[in-house]
Amino acid sequence: MALGVTELGVAALGSFLLYIIVNEVIRGRARVAGLKGPRGFPLIGNLWDIRVNAADQYRKWATHFGDVYQIQLGNVPVVVVNSAAAARALFGQNAQALSSRPEFYTFHKVVSNTAGTTIGTSPYSDSLKRRRKAAASALNRPAVQTYVKLLDLESRDFIRELYTYGHAGQTAIDPMPMIQRLSLSLSVTLNWGTRISSQQEAMFAEITHVEEEISKFRSTTGNLQDYIPLLRLNPINTHSAKAREMRQRRDVYLTALNKGLDERMAAGTHSPCIQANVMQDPEAKLNKDELTSISLTMLSGGLDTVTTTVAWFVALLANRPDVQEKAVREIEAYYGADKPLCDAEDDQQCQYIVALVRETLRYFTVLRLALPRVSVKDIVHNGVLIPKGTVVFLNAWACNMDPNVWDDPEEFRPERWLHKPDAPMFTYGIGYRMCAGSLLANRELYLITMRLLNSFRIELADKVDCHPVSGNADPTSLVAMPHRFRAVFVPRDEKALGEALGE
Structure with a gap:
């Protein structure tokens, strides 16, 4: 009996070792021929190496393997692009x-x-082209100009909340709920x-929690x-269970929002909005799933990019009174x-504030790894054939920290954009x-920055690390966020601010 158990154990071990050997052969053949990169461990590849701060690890590997190299996540070969020049050339x-x-x-x-995917996460298809066309019409420069009243209202209420919850600078507050409400309400x-x-x-x-989890x-x-793939067979897969839970909870509020709009449209009481405009456009020809995709894009885009960028910016300002005061002088001069x-x-006419917004976007890069691409055709880059079906990470x-673009990329220095706009x-x-909502995001960030700096002096209440790494x-996580912190928002001129908020 004991011998049988031993033989069974040996056979199992032998089978496992044979599987590893065969899998390593498969992994080796899957690699892009002629492209350097770290080999990683059997079965998992480089997953262990990039378990935290993947973008920073990729940046470090670039110093050894070059600006474009390959990694393997499990058995999947991935080409990683790490410099501005390589990104412009390849993409x-x-x-x-x-x-x-x-x-x-x-x-x-x-x-x-x-509910389907956002525009940004959808594979290429005719449906994607229709959705991108509709989104482009809703987010181009003339369209953004029509949203100024909404930007005015939401950014004004953002300042009002900081003023009210902070008791006119008497109480330290966590600004994140105010930032989230601003972004969510606008979306x-x-x-x-x-x-x-x-x-x-x-x-x-509900929405802020679920979207953050998703x-x-x-x-x-x-x-x-x-x-x-073996991990998907786990009968107590808590990861997939949580994903299904978030999906179900998102379906509830999407249904509620869509139903509310349908009812207002039927009654003729709805306000002009992207969803209604697309539904009433005979040329758009979008089905229900495609309309939902646009809705999800608006939700995730605002909560991912704007919320996290403003959160980092406030953390930085609380730590850098020198940046605050210089920006205020520039605003006053304008x-x-x-x-x-x-x-x-004001459509981004104060150049220092434009530079300040751009530096915040560069320095913190909230989406460190842009959403991945996959090649639909063979590509040749520097003599290396990248086959159709290869995953590519930007x-x-x-790229934003490229020393070939900036002499001092590790420094937060808005002035760089005045010299190299x-x-x-x-x-x-x-x-x-690339993100279809960049024009709207830039306009929104500019107005928020102007009003925030001109309304308050921001003082740190809790120690917070505002270094991007x-x-x-x-x-x-996909999105880089700072730790939660409290700050004091002291009105620069309480009387003038109170009167402005009361108008």
Whole structure:
């Protein structure tokens, strides 16, 4: 009996070793021939190496393997692009070949099983082209100009909340709920024509929590089962269970928002909004799933990019009174000192504030790894054939920190953009699949920055690390966010600000 058990154990071990050997042969054949890169461990490849701060690890490997190299996540070979020049060459010269997205098990098969995907996460198709066309019409420069009243309202209420909850600078507060309400309400108003006017609304807490959790399922490093299929067979797979829960909870509020708009449209009481405009456009010809995709894009885009960028910016200002004071002097030179809320119609005319926004987007790069691409055609880069079907990562973090573009990339220095206003920036991606909402985001960030700086002096109440690497609260997440902190928002001129908020 004992001998039988021993033989069985030996056979099992032998089978496992044989599997590893065969798998290593398969992994080796899957690699892009002629492209350097770290080999990693059997079965898991480089997953262990990039379990935290993947973008920074990719940046470090670039110093050894070059700006473009390959890694392996499980058995999947991935080409990683880490410099501005390489990004322009690879994505700029192969826009059509790199027009699609790979499908990952956790996000595409579990989270998005019912409501579908955002425009940014969808593979290339005729449906994607229709959705991109509709989004482009809703987010181009003339369209953004029509949203100024909404930007005015939401940014004004943002300042009002900081003033009210902070008792006019007497109480230290966590600014994150105010930032989240600002971004969420703007996204919901633009898309469905209804506001989230208070943090006390049940939908506020639900949407911000669920969307934050779903963002984690879009991470290219936080979902091991995307690369190791055996993990999907686990009968007590808590990861997939949580993904399904978030999907179901998202379906509830999407249904509620859509139903509310349908009822207002039927009654003729709806406000102009993206969803209604597309539904009434006979040329758009979008089905229900495609309309939902646009809605999800508006939600995730605002909560991912704007919320996290403003959160990092406030943390930085609290630590850098010198940046605050210089910015205020520039605003006063442009506007004068008697207009704390500034003019919402100002289309980014104060050049120092434009530079400050761009530096914030560059330095913190909230989406460190741009959403991945997959090649739909063979590509040749520097003599190396990258086959059709290869996954490609744009390391936006490394590109924004490129020493060949900036002499001092590790420094937060807004003035750099005054001297090199046309320098490349990769926070919104590059090429065909770059963020469609960048014009709106820039306009929104500019107005928020102007009003925030001109209304308050921001003083730190809790110690917070505002370094983009060491200060990242969750290095495994898709979106880089600072740790929560409290600050004191002291009105620069309480009387003038009170009067402006009361207008």
